[in-house]
Amino acid sequence: MPATVQEELSTEDRFLQAFEGLSDEAKNGTVEAVQGRRRRAIEQFEALGFPTNQLEAYKYTNVAKALRHEYRIAPAEAAPQASTEEVEALLLPDLDAHVVVTVGGRYSEERSDVGALPNGAFVGSFAEGANAHPDVFDAHYGQYADFESEAGDPEQSAMTALNAAFAQDGLFLYVPEDVALDKPVYALHLPSAGDEPLFAQPRHLFVIEENAEARLIEMRRAPEQREHAPGSFTNAVREAYVGAHGHFDHYIVQDEGAGASQHTTFDAYHETESVFDTLTVTLSGDLVRNNLTITPAGEFCESHLNGLYLGSGEMHVDNRTIVEHAAPDCVSNQLYKGILEDDATGVFNGRVHVHRGSQRINAYQSNKNIVLERSAQIYSKPELEIYADDVECSHGSTTGELDEDAIFYLRSRGIPAERARAMLLGAFARDVVESVRSEPLAAWLTDEVGARYGAGQALGVGS
């Protein structure tokens, strides 16, 4: 069944063929909400194909080009495993959390340690969650990352459709009305070991109901002994629903090492007076493209979108954000910062869309980049699309190298050049890191940034 792909087929055809070769279990093994969409999804994908840079939304990132490998497309029959030691080594120090682990896009029951949950809450596998809460899936699955919706950007729906056709497993987080998770959820995503490049398509659904609260920290890591087979590709789709007065913090760290690529789609929808906070940190990877769409659909919502990308080597990182202000009296704030060296390419394309009638919106968007080497490149495209007059919206974008005057100042105070550079870069990243409401994560990020730019613990910044 794992379809071995043939050379003469086009990339898209390989996926179409793999879809037809799916086992009955893979096709029908889950709830109606998921399986009922598969056929339409693959048809939609067939019509659109992989995004190329002919599309405005993918102008600087050619996903189709990154897909030259022969992937194992179909889901593995059994969940691949990771050892307890591996998982323990990748936990955050001092973080008391409900721990969930996926390996190669499949939920690992053995390695997860969810522990006790408040009444009615669910933290665990997507496949299992679907069977346990079919009504929740009916109400929310495919509603936000909706490949069929015309309101969505058709340019963006190809990857979502492909995911919807193959989706089997991932995470499911469900926090019912008036329940607050006492501890954050720590989700560790590991690659499956092996030489064959895997095209994984995890699917995650987070439902935080009215007046509920949750915090999720996701880490995509690839430890040394478990490197990705070169060319591995992950096409992940996340959906989040936050009910009225709800609060959801979502942080994700992408650190999979060179050779692995990923395309993530995250659609979040939140209701009246809710807070949605998300941070995307990209530390490594070959090609990383993140599509983040947030729709504050009720009044008095607060949305925060932050990002930090540290590019090196041949890395290509592209963050596309869309904030759909569909309701009045909301606030959105985004800050994306990048440091690029070697031959890395950074892309930021943010769009704030204030719908007609959405008055009194305050929306801010900021993208700041530091380029350390001449071979690195930055493409920045912040957009404002505004159809209401009583608003305050602004965006800013800056790109430059490290300020020589600042380095000179530090050196004149007796600080060596290397350390001065590290201090300044640490300070640059700091306001993004500080937006994190989880101290163990903020501390870990500070160390990562410090270590990356050669200061280590001696940096004295943020510790």
Place this chain on the structure above:
Amino acid sequence: MSTAETEYLQAKADQEYEHGWTTDIESDTVEPGLDEETVRLISAKKDEPEWLLEWRLKAYRYFDRLTDERDFYPDWAHLDYDEPDFQNMSYYSAPKEKAQYDSMDEVPQELLDTFERLGIPLEEQKALTGVAVDAVMDSVSVATTFQEKLEEAGVLFMSFGEAVQEHPDLVRENMGSVVPYTDNLYAALNSAVFSDGSFVYVPEGVTCPMELSTYFRINEQGTGQFERTLIVAEEGSYVSYMEGCTAPMRKENQLHAAVVEIIAEEDAEVKYSTIQNWYPGNPETGEGGVFNLVTKRGICKGDRAKISWTQLETGSAVTQKYPSVILKGDDSVGEFYSVAFTKGHQQADTGTKMTHIGENTKSTIISKGISAGVAENSYRGLVKINEGAENARNFSQCDSLLIGEECGAHTFPYIEVGNPSAKVEHEATTSKVGEDQMFYCHQRGLGEEEALKLIVNGFCKEILAELPMEFAVEAKELLAIELEGSVG
């Protein structure tokens, strides 16, 4: 929104186009339709040399290939309009009495009346402002003044057609070098069927003794106008060129697809200013109105060259233009100052492209968009720093002001940085007129409209200050007219 502001809006939307009328001058118009024959006919009518005909034909064939494709109309801009039918347009129209006037007395009275109604009496302009006016009535230049004075300085300022006859080498060498006919659909169309336009040549070391200005008008019913302007500024020269336009009221949409090319050699400076106030269409329905789809680009060829675009766009149903600068020479400078005012059903998608190639190149972009009624106003701009553009510097600021609940204001900047020594800053804001600002004005005894006028004027001040003195007066007047009727 306060009542006064709402009424202001209402009044603004109700306002009729001031310059709506048609002049009755006998015309020599080619039948609608476009094929190779049309191109040959235009070329023959203008008595053009063989090489130019060949060039037109190449452009036409490229255009023809383009239009064979499906969805050949460029549709990426934030604009929504009926695409022009190229076979349903007439491509040539010239006033019949095509005489070379030696003095103003010989110019037909009708034409002089035309300018009078526009508020631009030629004689008065001559006397008061010292501006040479190359009046383009439809497509062919009919009145040229101050020629002698310019000749003294060695500056060539004439219609494109004349330049082709008198200075073919200069034209041949430079036309199409900044905007090739392959640039886009409308540039290809213009290259194939351009009727006339202006040509300016400033020799080495010469500072042009006066501001050059051309008034374009679209006059013939159903005729697209395809001007072509070419400005060549040799080493160390300076010229300021002004372009202002109005058009008569009419029903069907009119296409205006001009091409402007500027070449600035070492140490040369070119300043290009535009006031555009063409018929914006029916303010209630959006019917009619001019499609202003223009390609404007300049190149700073030599070191320390400077090109500056200033524009005040208040007219046209659809405006799509991106006056651009290619900063090739080291230390060269590009500037773009723009006010775009849209109301009624107007749509504008305008901005600039700054391409940094040389070292220490600088560009400044200041764009102010004002949107009222159900208008859509977009800023779209590209700042591209090439790998070799060491120490390039860009500053962009794009502010949008929204007046009314149903308009839209959008900002789409593209920033591409390929050299780390570059410093690129972009900033944009979108908001309505601040209540605190209004309050402050009220508190000082200013009425609703006066306050709004003051604030809007302040909002645009930076740009208007960039216009040459002669133009600034007209620009201010135009903005005041746009803002009139706002007294609550």
